[in-house]
Amino acid sequence: MAIIYKKCTKCGSKNSVKIDCGMPGYERSREAEAGKMNPDYSCNDCGHEWNRKQAMDEAYGKxxxxxxxxxxxxxxxxxxxxxxxxxxxxxxxxxxxxxxxxxxxxxxxxxxxxxxxxxxxxxxxxxxxxxxxxxxxxxxxxxxxxxxxxxxxxxxxxxxxxxxxxxxxxxxxxxxxxxx
Missing domain, CATH: 3.30.1560.10 (Mago nashi)
Known part of the structure; x- marks a missing residue:
């Protein structure tokens, strides 16, 4: 089993998309510096957003x-x-x-x-x-x-x-x- 990073960490749906933001702007760079995690994925079913670290934490937490x-x-x-x-x-x-x-x-x-x-x-x-x-x-x-x-x-x-x-x-x- 490999970690399915695109699986929603809230509802479990695989109906998600990868968020491609390109180069982060000033605001996102400041958030990253402050330790706030920027999302990598978004669920099309429930709207939840998460990143790879959160997906990994979810999988190992089980x-x-x-x-x-x-x-x-x-x-x-x-x-x-x-x-x-x-x-x-x-x-x-x-x-x-x-x-x-x-x-x-x-x-x-x-x-x-x-x-x-x-x-x-x-x-x-x-x-x-x-x-x-x-x-x-x-x-x-x-x-x-x-x-x-x-x-x-x-x-x-x-x-x-x-x-x-x-x-x-x-x-x-x-x-x-x-x-x-």
Missing amino acids: IKIIKASVGGYFGGYYDVTVDFDNLQTTWSFNEGETQKTSKRSIQVSTSQAFIEKLKMVNLLNWKANYTEVGVCDGTHWSVEIFTVERTIKKYGDNMFPLEWELFCKSIGRITNRKFH
Whole structure:
């Protein structure tokens, strides 16, 4: 799932138009300097206006749970669940007979900071599949994103999104455990 920037953040309609203002005049430049966001889109159905940042905030705000796993036959598997509704993380590591598990409560501010990291790694705009053709062994990973509306799945075998390392560091930070 990629973020649909043209989807109205108020009514959900896709019947919108991109606002093309050209060069901003003095008034719009002053508003931008003052931190007021200028709209990029306008809804033809309800008249609401919004910008790309607001569309991104809306999409990431709908995430309820993230489940991520990574590992391989010789290195074991890491599994993590980040539950935004219950403000809790669950981390586990499995390798053969060895299994370790850890649960951690998190603060609202921690969950919000993690959402900001997810925006930075562009998680919702990752491709669905990153697979190196012809390689059967190695590192496998998956990320399931449970939102208000649906479940989004991303996965790969021996290939990763460009932002993978930052994603793994962010998972490690929120769980206070290793994830790679």
